[in-house]
Amino acid sequence: MSSLLTDRALLWLGALLYLAGFLTGLVALTRRQASAGQRTILNTFLVGGWCFQMAGLYVRGLAVGGCPLGNTFEIVQFVAWSAMVVYFFVGTAFRVSLLGLFAAGYAAALALVSLLIAPWDAGHGSKLFGQNPWIELHAALAVFSYGVFGLLALTSLMHLLQNWSLRHKRLNGLFWFLPSVVQLDQINSRLLALGVLLLTFSLGVGAAWWLRDSASVDLPKLIVTLGVWFVYLVVGLLRWRARLVAVRFAWVCLVLFFLALLSLGPVNSSRSHQVILTPER
């Protein structure tokens, strides 16, 4: 078995553990068993899935000689991995009920879709970061911020569900276990600030190198990347000034993340020097 098959096998294991965590959490929820024991089982699956995913990305990184962000498959895997990293911190700090279940479903969906769509992993940029660790840091931070925005989309979805249940007086089932509106709003604000901070730092690092070699970045990538950053920054400012709050804020965060995900396509396709790694993948 080649090392490239091994990395996919590890990533499959990670994705399946996320899925197992999501399913066991869902079953516990339908049986209204939100106990500490159930949370431990869910978190065990998530930690296991995250470790296998990290191992898979590590093996892939060794194979490509750098941070594995060379194609859509790797980027999506990295976004799911980043979201789980943030979840481990947010979940521990705020003890947000149901966030583990939502994070498990989200990570499983991203990881499985990226594994199932073969063309996403067909090509790989050669000498992607030009052996420049700063550009590699820029890329890793940018994709990590997408992980943060992904988790923000999840907590925004939870906010919308809680708001809907309270307004429509439908307080049973899943809604019973959702965190409070105020707690979700606070988490959303903090995640948005963290994501914008990471993306700003990433773009700052990238800009420093772009000034030296402006031809290294295509115009579509530049516009899309700056556009995503600018819109998130504006949303953050509007939230800070209490001009965009509650349900509208949650909707914007949710929709914006899907648009940001779609922007990964043009950003990735703007890269030159695509090569095919292995025919079986």
Place this chain on the structure above:
Amino acid sequence: MESSLPVLFLLGASHHTAPLAVREKLALDEARAATLSTRLQATPGLREFALLNTCNRVEVYGVAPAASVAQLTATLGEVTGCTGAELAGVLQARVGHSVVEHLFAVAAGLDSQLVGEAEILGQVKAAYDGALARHWTGPVLNRVFQKTFQAAKHIRTHTAIGAGQVSVATVAVDLAGRIFGDLATTKVLVVGAGEIGLKTAQAFQSRGAGTITVASRTLANAEATATQTGGWAASLAELPELLAAADIVTCATAAPGHVLTADLVATAMKHRPARPLFLIDLALPRDIDPAAAAEANVFLYNLDDLAVIAEGNLARREAEAAKGRAIVAERTAALWPQVAQTLGRGE
């Protein structure tokens, strides 16, 4: 069966057997409870006893020969002032393993008027602790009560009989928790200084609400209610300012029209758009304009909404009660042979 052999018995009345008028007569204040205890101690043949005295039940659990148990009915009538005819229809007497089964069910909240309420377990514990401290209990009741507490805890842990609130005031407090999480930082505004306002304010106070302000047309009434809830008093004239500062507003006035109009709520929200406002309308006719609910970040619940939630929770608890009763039956069957052995009989 020989009448001289001791039996485990229960003698008493509860909301299941006695109407409110009789329960009022049976209810024991401190002095009458002490009198009854003294009389029980003096009852010939009564080896052990414990007295459970709550707002909905008066029950004597004990160990005595069957002949002595018969005398206790008369004692109970004399202490409470109830006639024999009044007691005849309402007093329940149980003997043997059904006493254990009943006590398990009572302590777990399965026999309560609001199924699954938790207060009764504390009351049973207090009754037992009092009897133990005064050496009224012995080997039989000690074992039965210890096993009762284990069974009650098991049932509350392994079934959902305690899930969800079942009174309007506590449902409102529960909902506030879903909106604000920790209530310690919330500001509660109670509009109306009547009994409903007081009870709701007390429910929020018991859950650790940050500050409570009581507003009423008559400042003296507001001050009286505020004093009982550790809150502040205010006049209704200050309502616009109070509303802008409040997180939770409960209205229960006798006003014929809307006390909180949609415009008033909209104006208040302009001052605090990021902070949710929870409006609870407990008045009939309604105090809060239903159109206020259209405002973003405003959650409005009226009396019917809260009652529907409470009834739903109660129905779910009653559905869970079947699981609790199965556990009671199982645990009674396991315990009874040991109790019977202690009593010196082999049932």
